[in-house]
Amino acid sequence: MNFYSGVSTVCYVPVITFICNIKYTDSFYIGTQPITRAQVTGMITAVSKASNRTSIGVDDGTGVITCVYWLNNDDPIFKLGDVIQIIGKLTVFREQIQLTIENYQFVGFNDEILHWLRAADLMEIYSKPVVIKEQIKAALTEPDDDLRIIRDWIKLQHSFEFHQLLQDNSWGMSVATKRKHVKTLQEEGFIYLSNEERDEFTMVDASNLGRDIIEIVQRETMKSGSIGFDLIRYYLKPEFKNVGFKQMNKILDELVRSDQITQISQNKYKAF
Incomplete structure (x- = not known):
């Protein structure tokens, strides 16, 4: 993206929107904001089946968008007029x-009206100019040597108490x-803060975040058969809420390679 998407509050979340407001040039946008996911509500006006996917046309009154559901072991029934x-x-x-459908639910006309109201209100936010302060730009383009030193030190420790960090006086930091x-x-x-009483921190990796992801995928597999990437993030423990998408995907790939979970389609997972 030709934008500091890392400081956008909506870049990676499903934005509640009218179909007509989704724009594409070199990237997807709504108003002035770069986006990658969307939440739409409307009536099914077309259904087309293939061997590995079902495509449906959804009309929300402002436009029609094709939504693709990649088939796995399930084959949901999409009916015209729903x-x-x-x-x-x-x-x-x-x-x-x-x-590309990650999650869906059949709703009523009242829910569609509620979606319209929320989409109209949120469009005021999406239309505001994006302002990136100079210090944020600098932080994004100029790595902090002190921060890099501490990051490398933590990689060696994995877990540490803050007083241990203070004992190393070779860096000249206050x-x-x-x-x-x-x-x-x-x-x-x-x-993440793993023990508040001891002021102890632990590096996020497959040994902790991975364990939380496995529990989520196992639970949701028993309930609904599979779970999408966004819902995994939603159910994460509070200490993992700030983990970036790149790190999340890396750990998910590790779990898939080690057969602890299975990727059944793009951004969708299950556990046996």
Whole structure:
């Protein structure tokens, strides 16, 4: 994206929107905001089946969008005239915007009206100019050497108490600087506070975040057969809420390679 998407509050979440407001140039946008996922609600006006997918046309009164459901062991029944709410990843196929279905539910006309009201209200937010402060730009383009040093030190420790970080005086950093950088790494989702009483932090990796993901996927597989990427993030424990998408995908790939979970389609998982 030609934008600092990392500081956008809506870039990676499903935006509640009218179909007509989804735009595509080099990336997907709603108003001035870059987006990758959307939530739409409308009536099913077309159904087309193939051997590995079902495509449906959804009309919300402002436009029609093709939504694709990749088949696994399930084959949901989509009927003409049903009102459906869909969360999915935006893609382009043959120069047409599409939505790869990650989650869906059949709803009533009252839910469709509620979606309209929320989409209209949120459009005011999406239309505001994006302002990136100079210090944020600098942080995105100029790596902090002190922060890199502490990050590398943590990789060697994996878990540490803050007083252990203070004992290393070779870096010439103040206590305040070290505390600031630990907080930054916590906000980035690189570490989490594993024991508040001891002021102990632990690096986020497959041994902790992976365990939480496995429990979520196993639980949701028993309930509904599978779970999408966004719902996995939604159900994560609070200490993992700041973990970035790149790190999440890396750990999910590790879990799939080790056969602890199975990827059944793009961004959708299950456990046996």
